[in-house]
Amino acid sequence: MKGFCEGAMPGEDYTEVGRNMEESEKAAKYLQDMGYDMLNADNGTYDSWYWAHPPMYMPENCNLEDVSHIKKFVDIPVVCAGRMDAEVGAKAVSEGKIDAVGVARQSLVDPEWITKLIEERLEDIKPCICCHAGCFNFSSSKGHANTQDLTDTMGLSRCALNPETMQSKKYHLERAKKIKNVAVVGGGIGGMEAAIVCAKRGHKVTLYEKSDKLGGVFIAAAAPSFKEKDRALIAWYIREIKKYPIEIKMNTEIKDINTLEADEVIVATGAKAKKLPIKGAEKAIEAIDFLLDNSLAKENVTVIGGGLTGCEIAYELYLQGKKPTIVEMQDDLVTTPGICLANTSYLRDFFKTNKVPVYLETSVKEIKDGAVTVADKDGKTFDIKADSVILSVGYNPAPIAKKSKKVHIIGDADKVGNLRTVIWGAWDIAMKI
Numbered sequence: 001m002k003g004f005c006e007g008a009m010p011g012e013d014y015t016e017v018g019r020n021m022e023e024s025e026k027a028a029k030y031l032q033d034m035g036y037d038m039l040n041a042d043n044g045t046y047d048s049w050y051w052a053h054p055p056m057y058m059p060e061n062c063n064l065e066d067v068s069h070i071k072k073f074v075d076i077p078v079v080c081a082g083r084m085d086a087e088v089g090a091k092a093v094s095e096g097k098i099d100a101v102g103v104a105r106q107s108l109v110d111p112e113w114i115t116k117l118i119e120e121r122l123e124d125i126k127p128c129i130c131c132h133a134g135c136f137n138f139s140s141s142k143g144h145a146n147t148q149d150l151t152d153t154m155g156l157s158r159c160a161l162n163p164e165t166m167q168s169k170k171y172h173l174e175r176a177k178k179i180k181n182v183a184v185v186g187g188g189i190g191g192m193e194a195a196i197v198c199a200k201r202g203h204k205v206t207l208y209e210k211s212d213k214l215g216g217v218f219i220a221a222a223a224p225s226f227k228e229k230d231r232a233l234i235a236w237y238i239r240e241i242k243k244y245p246i247e248i249k250m251n252t253e254i255k256d257i258n259t260l261e262a263d264e265v266i267v268a269t270g271a272k273a274k275k276l277p278i279k280g281a282e283k284a285i286e287a288i289d290f291l292l293d294n295s296l297a298k299e300n301v302t303v304i305g306g307g308l309t310g311c312e313i314a315y316e317l318y319l320q321g322k323k324p325t326i327v328e329m330q331d332d333l334v335t336t337p338g339i340c341l342a343n344t345s346y347l348r349d350f351f352k353t354n355k356v357p358v359y360l361e362t363s364v365k366e367i368k369d370g371a372v373t374v375a376d377k378d379g380k381t382f383d384i385k386a387d388s389v390i391l392s393v394g395y396n397p398a399p400i401a402k403k404s405k406k407v408h409i410i411g412d413a414d415k416v417g418n419l420r421t422v423i424w425g426a427w428d429i430a431m432k433i
């Protein structure tokens, strides 16, 4: 840590104000002398939580070098944790750098991952995307210790991608008493999850997707360079869904659900981007359009909206060597409850360390050619230089039908959320049909 509530970035040259390596070498030895059998080691404190609980922005195996160093000071086994890649971990163990690898989150997503590794069925492993949305969703923003509902925060070790984990009383599959024809409209993550659960329960499922790709908006979400696990998750779904007798009709837009011959219809048609009612709004690039085609953004880019998507876009722009600026109306970045502090504090620290301009409590008044006019909380207006402007101000549900006894609306089409709400919500419906 560089200071209270301020962590050090990977590779950064900084002065450690917490426990430094010299002290850790001694601490490890003291613990051994006191009779400890084994050390499970990583970096980080709550001030630099992203080292102990690495989000997707942190490099894989981020603690390996330091943990290998600590091993030199003790004779008891030393385990390394933190986004460990199985192959890198196995190599480090075989070379005697560490004695074992600690992996928690991947086991929550896919309890069979060890078996699949042993059987070399790597593509069958449902990958952990390091979101922390189910397993450790303690979220925090300026002035608030925990912005997440306490009853939810207390439910640790669940998984956004696998509702059965630690919730098997609520989420478990039973064969359907009456086999039905189920139509699923929309082939995003929500539609695919609902289709798989319905098929596992024995229903006859047809999935309709208007585009030529499965994955929905998560294709754009998974596009940034640091989201390789998200891309692996889409690939997993596309592979997984084909294992079941689900009829998939691509390039098929459903205009009227009454044309479907189905006993039950699941609408998973996602959401539409919100528009900004300001002058020049048409000059802005919508977040999803940028994510699918990075070439749309020039050098100086103002990102309007400092939620998770806006921050990830600014982060990606910086990694691409561009000059992002974030403009956010709230008093902090990523104020949405449920997004883990380990993830959001990395982004806040990254922008601070790399001097990415962040204007909080600032609203956009106009988008002009080459600049954005904004107003701060006192109403003072000024211009920010911008060759490109990216709009990331949220989404509105876009269901193609109304809820009824046989029509169920899930995912972003019901309430805009994240994979946790989308996947758990798909189960809530698919378990009852």
Ligand SMILES: Cc1cc2nc3c(=O)[nH]c(=O)nc-3n(C[C@H](O)[C@H](O)[C@H](O)COP(=O)(O)OP(=O)(O)OC[C@H]3O[C@@H](n4cnc5c(N)ncnc54)[C@H](O)[C@@H]3O)c2cc1C
Residues within 6 Å of the ligand: 131, 133, 185, 186, 187, 188, 189, 190, 191, 208, 209, 210, 211, 213, 214, 215, 216, 217, 218, 220, 221, 222, 252, 253, 254, 255, 268, 269, 270, 271, 287, 288, 291, 309, 400, 410, 411, 412, 413, 416, 417, 418, 419, 420, 422
């Ligand atoms: C930029 C961005 C980044 C994000 N990052 C994350 C993240 O890191 N982690 C996370 O958990 N969540 C993230 N989210 C949220 C997450 O991606 C969504 O909550 C989730 O993907 C929504 O899934 P869905 O199936 O409900 O809808 P969608 O993915 O929108 O799928 C809807 C599908 O329905 C199809 N469709 C629409 N109308 C019709 C029709 N009439 N007939 C047939 N098909 C139709 C569409 O083509 C689409 O494929 C992000 C969202 C965005 C926008």
